[in-house]
Structure formats: structure tokens, C-alpha cells
Amino acid sequence: MSYKLQFAELLPYWNVLLYGLVFTIVLTIVSTVAGVAVGTAGAAARTFGPTWLGRIVAVYVELIRNTPFIVQLFFIFFGLPALGLKLSETTAAFLAMVINLGAYSTEIIRAGIEAVPKGHIEAGLSLAMTKWEVLRHIVLNQAFRKIYPALSSQIIIVMLGSAVVSQISAEDLTYAANYIASRNFRNFEVYLFVALAYLVLAMLTRSALRALGRVIFKAR
Amino acid sequence: MLLKRLMLAAALATAAVATQAHADALDNIMKSKVIKIAVPQDFAPFGSAGLDLKPQGYDIDMANLIGKELGVKTEIIPVTSANRIPYLQTNKADLVISSLGKNEEREKVIDFSIAYAPFFSGVFGTKAIAVASAADLKGKTIGATRGAIEEQALTAMAPDATVKRFEDNNATIAAFVSGQVDLIATGNTVAAAIAEKVPARAPTLKFVIKDSPCYVGLNKNEPALLAKVNEIITKAKASGEIGKLSEKWLKAPLPPGF
Numbered sequence: 298m299s300y301k302l303q304f305a306e307l308l309p310y311w312n313v314l315l316y317g318l319v320f321t322i323v324l325t326i327v328s329t330v331a332g333v334a335v336g337t338a339g340a341a342a343r344t345f346g347p348t349w350l351g352r353i354v355a356v357y358v359e360l361i362r363n364t365p366f367i368v369q370l371f372f373i374f375f376g377l378p379a380l381g382l383k384l385s386e387t388t389a390a391f392l393a394m395v396i397n398l399g400a401y402s403t404e405i406i407r408a409g410i411e412a413v414p415k416g417h418i419e420a421g422l423s424l425a426m427t428k429w430e431v432l433r434h435i436v437l438n439q440a441f442r443k444i445y446p447a448l449s450s451q452i453i454i455v456m457l458g459s460a461v462v463s464q465i466s467a468e469d470l471t472y473a474a475n476y477i478a479s480r481n482f483r484n485f486e487v488y489l490f491v492a493l494a495y496l497v498l499a500m501l502t503r504s505a506l507r508a509l510g511r512v513i514f515k516a517r
Numbered sequence: 518m519l520l521k522r523l524m525l526a527a528a529l530a531t532a533a534v535a536t537q538a539h540a541d542a543l544d545n546i547m548k549s550k551v552i553k554i555a556v557p558q559d560f561a562p563f564g565s566a567g568l569d570l571k572p573q574g575y576d577i578d579m580a581n582l583i584g585k586e587l588g589v590k591t592e593i594i595p596v597t598s599a600n601r602i603p604y605l606q607t608n609k610a611d612l613v614i615s616s617l618g619k620n621e622e623r624e625k626v627i628d629f630s631i632a633y634a635p636f637f638s639g640v641f642g643t644k645a646i647a648v649a650s651a652a653d654l655k656g657k658t659i660g661a662t663r664g665a666i667e668e669q670a671l672t673a674m675a676p677d678a679t680v681k682r683f684e685d686n687n688a689t690i691a692a693f694v695s696g697q698v699d700l701i702a703t704g705n706t707v708a709a710a711i712a713e714k715v716p717a718r719a720p721t722l723k724f725v726i727k728d729s730p731c732y733v734g735l736n737k738n739e740p741a742l743l744a745k746v747n748e749i750i751t752k753a754k755a756s757g758e759i760g761k762l763s764e765k766w767l768k769a770p771l772p773p774g775f
Contacts, residue, residue, distance in 0.1 A: 375691045383697065466682055
């Protein structure tokens, strides 16, 4: 029990860590924006769209929510080239993240939409608002306000789950940790540091989302 | 008194047997018309169980070749990596042909013949890609398994190359087979396995990273047997028999200079 912590051993790799950190942050931001957009479209299609479209969305949601993320990632990266679709590891990582968050947020947003009282929609329509105006100002506005905490949690789960993209050699924060550990064998220090980095990142994400929520929902 | 004499006699007899066993391994083999050779059972393509559950592989063919050249029967003894040298030391085997590499520790306890099989890590790619040295890797992507010797060596040798590091060998192989990387840094046996299963992406050697060929191991102080084994290997190299073994099991010609 006389293990000596030597965090100085990490210093020569600061650029690897910084690159990984930036990669994970960018990956999270892009997949959040795109994933929530996919989720909104999916939820709207499932509630208001034609039956056939709703069925397609349902298949997509079930397929993604009932299979492991790493399998989805490997399918995109290692499997799709067999069909002639070759994506770089970075593109594959972004795509897998968007697809994954898209499916989960579809269901979260749909729950919000279904919680909007029918009377509100009818009221909007009877005030001569168009379908799109009702969707935007009455349905989605209320839906997002209700499911915002749940969506925030899902975004953080996806951010932490993004560690898996290191398996297809995408150079995120976990990749940086694995790389350093394979070089200096300081597993304890490396993974402790990276775990703390994820913790800080998750807490910052939560605060950022809360601040964003305040701006969006209180500004009216 | 009688007891003491008996013990002495027994000790002398044991010593005599021991000396006889050590007298000359080659003589013993020729007399008994059998050579016992330890081969791997867990290391394809050098030695593994075939569909008929009999050992098969490069090392088994090599063992039979030596037996044939000596004009004696070859007795194949399957061993594992951990117990192959003890088998030799306890005279359960006359030779070890078990993808054995040479290092200082092993040289202290056993002798080695000349190399009989190529074993190396290198950069491999399909025929279409022109790469002859680490300098040609600029702008190419090379898949490697993180932490493996070839990955670390490659990182140092080719700083301009894009090395994609994967968690384990299977992911590295998958990346190469699916075309996600242009080249693969791995061992020649792995390259042979890919060539066999995915001929369309058959990897050919571009350059060697680390060479550690296989040698026949035998007990120390057996100059006659050592000379004979070396003679057989030299002859088999010259006649192209070893080249054929390489083509058969490693799916590649012998590397230049072997």
C-alpha cells in the first residue's frame, strides 16, 4: 500500500489530453444539436405525421434503443464499408452519436408533446393559427419546457457514453487516456485524472444546459 | 556394510544410465530409430489441432522433415509454450520445434539451431499500395493494436504517418479488412490468417519492423545433433523445401535474406 501518485508523469502528454478533451466537447455539442433536431422531427412525425412515417420512426427508435451503442458504432465503422459506405472514424463517431441521441430524444420529446392538453391545440387552431404555428408556439414550446430536465440528463448520458468511440480509434478523451496508459503504465493516475475530467465536463454541461434553459424559457 | 555397497552400486548404476542418456543424443536417436520432437498444439499456423484432431502446422511439417532426413520415425509430442523447454530438459523430447524465439535467458539453458521459420512483425498492405520503408508512410493510414511492440516502434519510426490505434487485434484486423486503414502493422502469422480468410485484401509485406525468427531448440552439449539439425535446415533452405512450408502455412514467400 505504498503506491506513490505521480501525476507529473502525465505532463509530457498534455497535448494528447487537450486534443481528446476538445474532441469530446465538440462531439457532445454537435451531437446534442443534431440529435435533438432529429428527436424533435421524429417526435413530431410520430404524433402528427402520417401512419407510415410514424411506423418508420418507431422502427428506428426501437432499433437504436434496444441495441448496445458500441454495436451500432462498430456496424457503422466496420460493417458499412462492405456496402461501399466508408466513413472516417471521426464521421462515424459523430454519426453514431447523433443517431443514438436522436432515438432517445424522440421518445423523450414525444412524451412532452403528449402531455400538452388537446384543448390547447384546438384553441390555437380555432384562433386561425396554422398547423406549423400551433406546433411551434403551443406544442413544442410547452413540451420542451416539461421534458427539459430529462433531455438534459440524456445529453449527459450520451456525453459520458461517447467514451466508447475510442474503440474505433476516434481520438477522444478516453482514447487519450488509453494511449497514455499504454505508454507510461501509470493506469491509476491516468484514469483518475480522466475520470475527474469527465466529472467536471458533466457538471459544466449541466450548468450550461440550465443556463440555456433559463434563457430559452424565461425570455418571453 | 551390505546396505552401503548396495547403495553405492545403485548410485553407480544411476550415474551410468545418466551418462549413457547424455552420451550422444544423435547416437541414441539413430539407435532407437525414433526422434521425439515437441511441437506446439495451441499456436496456429505453427501448430494446432486439425479437423482430425491431429497436430498440424509449420512446426509439425518441419519435425517430420527432420525425421525423414535422419531416416528415423518422428514421434510428435504436443506441448504448450510454457512447458516446451522443460520437456527438452527432462529428455522427454530430443528437439523442440515450437515457434521458439531466441533470447538470453533461454540461451543459458538450451542450445539453438539456425533459424528454420520466419517470424516477424512488419507493415503489410495489399499489392496495390506502394510502400517500401517507413519514409513512404506519409499520408497513409496504418492500423495497429495499441501498446503492441509494432505500434510503439511504428510511432517512433514514422512520425508523419497516421497511425490508427485500436484496442485489440480483432479490431485492428477488422479495420484493415473493411478498408478503414490502408495498411496494417502486425505479425506475419496474423497477415497469413487474413490472407487465407480474405483473399481480396491479402496483405503482403512492405517492410519488417522487428525480426525474431524461430529456431529448433535442443539440449546443451549435443554438438553432433546440433550439427546434423543445422545441416538438414541448410539443405532444406537450399532445396526450397522451407520456402514451400512458408508458402503453405504463412501464405507468403520467405522474406529476403532469410
